[in-house]
Amino acid sequence: MLLNLREASGPLYRRVYHALKAMIRAGRLGPAARLPSTRLLARDLGVSRNTVMLAYEQLAAEGYLVSRHRGTTSVAGVMPSRVALAPARPKLEAAPRLSAYARRLVRDPLVPSSASATLPKAPRYDFRYGSPAVDEFPREIWRRLLAARARRAARESFGYGAPAGYGPLRDALSEYLARARGVSCDAERIVIVNGSQQALDLVSRVLLDPGDGAVVEEPHYSGVTIPFEAAGARLIKVPVDASGLDTSRLPLAGAGARLAYVTPCHQFPTGVIMPLERRLALLRWASRVGAWIVEDDYVSEFRYEGHPLEALQSLDRAGRVVYIGTFSKTLFPALRLAYLVLPSALVRPFIAAKWAADRFSAPLAQEALAEFITSGQFERYLRRAGSRNASRRRALIEALRRHFGDRIEIAGENTGVHLVVWFNDVKPRELDAVIARAAKAGVGVYSIAPAYTRPPDRAGLLFGYAALTEAEIRAGIQRLAEAF
Structure with a gap:
């Protein structure tokens, strides 16, 4: 029996399984057709007998094969799903009736929009607002706490x-x-x-x-x-x-x-x-x-x-x-x-x-x-984070002033983990192009406009700083300035 094991990937027994299953579904192995013994097929394929046995067992579990007397194995007389063997036909389906809640x-x-939707890969210098410094979190302390709770x-x-x-x-x-x-x-x-x-x-x-x-x-x-x-x-x-x-x-x-x-x-x-x-x-x-x-x-x-x-x-x-x-x-x-x-x-x-x-x-x-x-670990960590955030905030403001001077106005910098920068020499319609150029330079910056029902009449960016080191902040702002 000739099997094409190159069309499937994964462990060898899965490749044998997929090759046999494809032959059965295509009709090349019809109902009640007898298969070679596991020893004989293993020899023909140059694989171990255990590999073939695992493939046969999986096909039998799914209803494609049946074991006969004296250890012979045959294709089942009735397939697990006759629908699966029929050619796929396009079917026009009406849109499902959703509740008003779901429609909104x-x-x-x-x-x-889909189950496969994932966050895009973060740029090298990502000024995303609201992101904490996860690399600074005391993971070892947290790991010990979780492990201890699980044990006790x-x-x-x-x-x-x-x-x-x-x-x-x-x-x-x-x-x-x-x-x-x-x-x-x-x-x-x-x-x-x-x-x-x-x-x-x-x-x-x-x-x-x-x-x-x-x-x-x-x-x-x-x-x-x-x-x-x-x-x-x-x-x-x-x-x-x-x-x-x-x-x-x-x-x-x-x-x-x-x-x-x-x-x-x-x-x-x-x-x-x-x-x-x-x-x-x-x-x-x-x-x-x-x-x-x-x-x-x-x-x-x-x-x-x-x-x-x-x-x-x-x-x-x-x-x-x-x-x-x-x-x-x-x-x-x-x-x-x-x-x-x-x-x-x-x-x-x-x-x-x-x-x-x-x-x-x-x-x-x-x-x-x-x-x-x-x-007391939580409040100790907050004190360290507050001191670290203050230094990073200061580095961000200094870098912005150095590279942009009086072209910008900084707002909302006294609290939190982000600030707002309003640009005096950039029109709102030009901001998307600036953001795109910054992204090509490895810098992630984010418009304030989505927070408004009607876009503001000024060009503004949000800068988060908690998740970046001071050196990263300086390098990121320099690249941003070069992108303007």
Whole structure:
């Protein structure tokens, strides 16, 4: 028997298997046709008998071969799937009937279009905003914590976890948030979720009905529009000025606004900080119109100038603020752990929504994180990261000033892990060409325009700096200047 083993790849037994299967499916080995013994075929092919035996066993398991008396092997009389043997015919299928939720979701250009969609390879000098310095994370400490938890963990840690999250982690967060951000809460009001994006998804499911108004900042974090619009909400875009969300432009009571999503400690993308007067005005508005405030307190841990303001939630006396925090920007994105601090009235519905979505978040990761916090490692790491980020921020500003001088204006540099650069001598329509030239030079820079509903009348770029060394920052900005 002649088999072409070159048309398939992989282990030798898989190549024999594929060659025989192709002959059967093509009809060259018909029903009940007898195959050579494993010893004889192995000799003809110059392979081991075990290789042929494995191929025969796989074909028999799939229903292509049957073993007869006295050890003979034949092609099965009936194939596993007659449909599979028929020539493929093009079939016109009607578009599937999707729910209104799914139709709204798939229209969003930010949503991946296929299962094979992956992030593009990062350029050599990538100023992507929001990326932490994952190379600086104490991996050995984290590895030991995970290994120790896996060894010592009770049986429950390998089973189903509590929807609200691991109790000791919620206890640790309650103490940390009170100390670091002035957040007033007990552990019973904290729900652990799989990243801040799941937090926003739960917010949309619990607090929004189709047609409800949802206030978002303009410009705004584009990820917030995905769950809100998928829930059928009407986006009410309120402009941001030098003091953050302009509270004088908030909708009146009859406008149907159910919530307002804000980033008061580091507005995304502009980086401006909302002063106390505006925070109090926002809280008064929420109480007056019966709306919820969703406070996204991302990267509030990093402030380089001035005295840090506590979270907006710390001022809330009426129980109107839903507070979101995440570890993706401070530790590493793959951890996929974030948390909600909820008003008492919302705890039960949010736990129910979390349970319906995915039951619980990974227990072992939560246990390791709880120990990382209670042992003091988390805050020690934040102090090191803050010092490192300050140096990298300074290097970025110096490099930008050196190469671009008064051609640029820098904004939003006092907090967070990114800043904004406005170019005085570049028109907005020219910016895409600049970004493309920078990419060819190995530099990744990102336009601020996608954060706006209508593109701004100035050319602006976002520069993240936490994930680059000072030397990489200087080299990257030099290459960027050469690309202009």
